[in-house]
Amino acid sequence: MNEPFEFYKVSADYIAERMPFQPEIGIVLGSGLGPMAASIEQPVEIDYRDIPNFLVSTAPDHVGKLIFGRISGKKVVCMSGRFHSYEGYDFEQLSIPVRVLKLLGIRSLILTNAAGGVNLDFRPGDIMIISDHIKLNGASPLRGKNVDEFGPRFFDTTRMYDPELRALAKKLAEDSGLRVHEGVYFFMPGPQFETPAEIRAIRILGGDTVGMSTVKEALTAAHCGLPVLAFSVVTNMAAGVTQNALTTEEVNETGHAVAEKFSAYMQRIIGEM
Numbered sequence: 001m002n003e004p005f006e007f008y009k010v011s012a013d014y015i016a017e018r019m020p021f022q023p024e025i026g027i028v029l030g031s032g033l034g035p036m037a038a039s040i041e042q043p044v045e046i047d048y049r050d051i052p053n054f055l056v057s058t059a060p061d062h063v064g065k066l067i068f069g070r071i072s073g074k075k076v077v078c079m080s081g082r083f084h085s086y087e088g089y090d091f092e093q094l095s096i097p098v099r100v101l102k103l104l105g106i107r108s109l110i111l112t113n114a115a116g117g118v119n120l121d122f123r124p125g126d127i128m129i130i131s132d133h134i135k136l137n138g139a140s141p142l143r144g145k146n147v148d149e150f151g152p153r154f155f156d157t158t159r160m161y162d163p164e165l166r167a168l169a170k171k172l173a174e175d176s177g178l179r180v181h182e183g184v185y186f187f188m189p190g191p192q193f194e195t196p197a198e199i200r201a202i203r204i205l206g207g208d209t210v211g212m213s214t215v216k217e218a219l220t221a222a223h224c225g226l227p228v229l230a231f232s233v234v235t236n237m238a239a240g241v242t243q244n245a246l247t248t249e250e251v252n253e254t255g256h257a258v259a260e261k262f263s264a265y266m267q268r269i270i271g272e273m
């Protein structure tokens, strides 16, 4: 079910009464990247649980609150904790957070995720600016009756990952101390990590990183005309690339290890957005 416009308004009205200012930029933090929230100045938090019609995150290491505050002088709202289809949410429900942020007035959206490295030139700890994505399985978050107030039934996705924002991120990558690539994110629904054969197929199909999030937020943003800047943090090489088994611990450890540099890089980008 895609809910009517008023459904999202209920959540947005509740938040609007409690937020300290109208935010300019929305940020979604991925697995293991929660510590980035520490860079938010003068934070004001709203628990997801208190927001009517909102979702509750169940994923490990996802906290579950909206944080309003300033980063590099910009007014931001950060989703610390995101929602995934593997938690049992329908794809249509996963449109809720971005639509609510849109109603709060954000002008652009930054998405981050922890992802497996499929491209053999990548290493754990690398960052990838997402230029495009591939989602061959799972429904669209825009499935169901179109909510015309947000956007048209059929919509373009060729500029979904905003070229100007990507150019800014590339420019600022140079002295970030991080290895920053640009490439294609391949969505897999999880919660199991992929099989080595799936990863070989994804590589042939053109995926550079693989993960279980991001695409439904990006598609929802494209529908309502919000420019997106998205990043994968390569937390591990994807299944079968090394002899090692994949673990959540490795994902979170790499996320935490790069969080400080990544957060400094994000702060510089946000300052120039």
Ligand code: HPA
Binding pocket: 114, 115, 116, 117, 188, 193, 194, 210, 211, 212, 235, 236, 237, 238, 239, 246, 251
């Ligand atoms: N696959 C899918 N999702 C992930 C991975 C992975 O290898 N690493 C972090 N999130």
